[in-house]
Amino acid sequence: MGIVKSEDLTFEYIIRDDDDNVENVKTAVDHVSLDIEAGQFIAILGHNGSGKSTFAKHINALLTPTEGTIWVDGIDTKDGDRLWDIRQTAGMVFQNPDNQIIGTIVEEDVGFGPENLGVPTPEIWERVDASLEAVGMTEYRHHSPNKLSGGQKQRVAIAGILAMKPKCIVLDEPTAMLDPNGRKEVIATITKLNKEENVTVILITHYMDEVIGADKVFVMDEGKVVLEGMPKEVFSKVELLNTLRLDVPQTTELAYRLEKAGVPIRRGILTIDELTTELKKLRAGL
Amino acid sequence: MLIILDKVNYVYSEGSGFEMKALNDISLTINKGEFIGLIGHTGSGKSTLTQHLNGLLRATSGKIYYDGQDIYDKDFNMKSLRSKVGLVFQYPEHQLFETDVFTDVCFGPKNLGLDKKETELRAFEALEMVGFPKELFYNSPFELSGGQKRRAAIAGVLAMKPEVLILDEPTAGLDPKGRDEILDRIKKLHDDTGMTVILVSHSMEDVAKYVGRLIVLNHGSIMYDDEPRKVFAHYKELEKIGLAAPQLTYILNDLNKAGFDVDTGAITMDEAAQAVLKSLGR
Incomplete structure (x- = not known):
């Protein structure tokens, strides 16, 4: 069993009318079964309302399944006694940092998690230092979070999760509010954590180019996993992704346009290097 | 010339220990009917700049003229400026508060003192303009998808019939199709009505595709103000200030270095595909 495993995970919510009668039942996640190996970098794609955030909230037991089961590091999330073990194992970073920051000073906010876990003070400070360094926010450690921009706040929120040393981090559109550099830094940070510290990363995003380095991509639609595979496999399916309200990285899109115009170029090109190499081969008549 | 900024400076928390200069001698002319992109790192x-354009913030020094009138003149009608320059904040759907979408969109025009008939007509038109589905007009904002909420919130500003529409990252958090749909609608609105549009964005791909003029801010000063393709030619300088060029710029420059004779100034997908095909002799 992997670090996160779900079996027929289904989540329904009930819409009630003004008189509290059941008006409608909506299925946000519909029989999702997947198994994520520890140490992998996983991406989940899907349009707004496809069920990906609802699924993600099951990973740290913010929601529990209506039907089916999800295990985090072998723990069934329905086991209420293990709630804090689950939440320490799988940390969650959300899109809007304003909802996640509580400290009045940046370093206090980052230290809040480990302090709550009962970590000894000297180690709290070590973790705070390392976490702030990892997200490039060391110089703001004595600032008030209120005075930071959205992007800076988000990096503080990520540092706060890092300080709890989770085995798995789930990030729900962490870069939606960031500028290009902020996005690069966050992606570089989580990639480094994944490669060097072996932290399992589960990234939910609407930016296709953030996904090309992932080990595996899951695409969701109407609460179901409709496509899964390596990035180059998933991004080969340009038309299908378009019908799912998604797109592909610009490099892949350009290669696809060239193919449509009759250039014999292979599918699933993800990086600029791959594209240049491929076009050089064509020019040489190979 | 619709808006003129003359040496505008803005200092936050002036006189306190946290004093910070947010705008530094900004001089700028915005013409009627332009579609302008505004980029810069967080x-x-x-x-701060966009909030000066509708008077939400007052310059520490310098002048701003709207339609030839000094907006800091004591006789100037600041309230009317706020309806002429419509500002759509980031995540505007957080500001939806009425029980149904239609009533929410009516809020702005109603506050302008318009009668019920005119208010409702404007709300109807505004919702049409953003492509909001009619069958959802009387739904609660909470029952809508992310893209629909965003449209409803933009309609709330459009219902004030602004002459200038400023959008602060209108596509943040939307899926790729949702991003295209919103920006296509805004482009159409600009083309059909001649409304002046200022798009604040972190997406270089989006500004490359839609705007005619691109302004780059760095540390409160204007660094570039030119056509997008000319601005993105400075991609190395843009990287130094936390920005980038569209991915296509990097692809074309890489191909150019590899000996392909491509136009590196192409910034949209159509232009880039044409440029590469041409270099391949197709």
Whole structure:
């Protein structure tokens, strides 16, 4: 069993009318079964309302399944006694940092998690230092979070999760509010954590180019996993992704346009290097 | 010339220990009917600048003229400026508060003192303009998808019939199709009505595709103000200030270095595909 495993995970919510009668039942996640190996970098794609955030909230037991089961590091999330073990194992970073920051000073906010876990003070400070360094926010450690921009706040929120040393981090559109550099830094940070510290990363995003380095991509639609595979496999399916309200990285899109115009170029090109190499081969008549 | 900024400076928390200069001698002319992109890293002063354009913030020094009138003149009608320059904040759907979408969109025009008939007509038109589905007009904002909420919130500003529409990252958090749909609608609105549009964005791909003029802010100063393709030619300088060029710029420059004779100034997908095909002799 992997670090996160779900079996027929289904989540329904009930819409009630003004008189509290059941008006409608909506299925946000519909029989999702997947198994994520520890140490992998996983991406989940899907349009707004496809069920990906609802699924993600099951990973740290913010929601529990209506039907089916999800295990985090072998723990069934329905086991209420293990709630804090689950939440320490799988940390969650959300899109809007304003909802996640509580400290009045940046370093206090980052230290809040480990302090709550009962970590000894000297180690709290070590973790705070390392976490702030990892997200490039060391110089703001004595600032008030209120005075930071959205992007800076988000990096503080990520540092706060890092300080709890989770085995798995789930990030729900962490870069939606960031500028290009902020996005690069966050992606570089989580990639480094994944490669060097072996932290399992589960990234939910609407930016296709953030996904090309992932080990595996899951695409969701109407609460179901409709496509899964390596990035180059998933991004080969340009038309299908378009019908799912998604797109592909610009490099892949350009290669696809060239193919449509009759250039014999292979599918699933993800990086600029791959594209240049491929076009050089064509020019040489190979 | 619709809006003129003359040496505008803005200092936050002036006189306190946290004093910070957010805008530094900004001089700028905005013409009627332009579609302008405004980019800059977080904290570069984009939001501060846009809030000056409708008088939400008052310059520490310098002058701003709207339609030839000094907006800091004591006789100037600041309230009317706020309806002429419509500002759509980031995540505007957080500001939806009425029980149904239609009533929410009516809020702005109603506050302008318009009668019920005119108010409702405007709300109807505004919702049409953003492509909001009619069958959802009387739904609660909470029952809508992310893209629909965003449209409803933009309609709330459009219902005031602004002459200038400023959008602060209108596509943040939307799926790729949702991003295209919103920006296509805004482009159409600009083309059909001649409304002046200022798009604040972190997406270089989006500004490359839609705007005619691109302004780059860095540490509260204007660094570039030109056509997008000319601005993105400075991609190395843009990287130094936390920005980038569209991915296509990097692809074309790489191909150019590899000996392909491509136009590196192509910034949209159509232009880039044409440029590469041409270099391949197709």
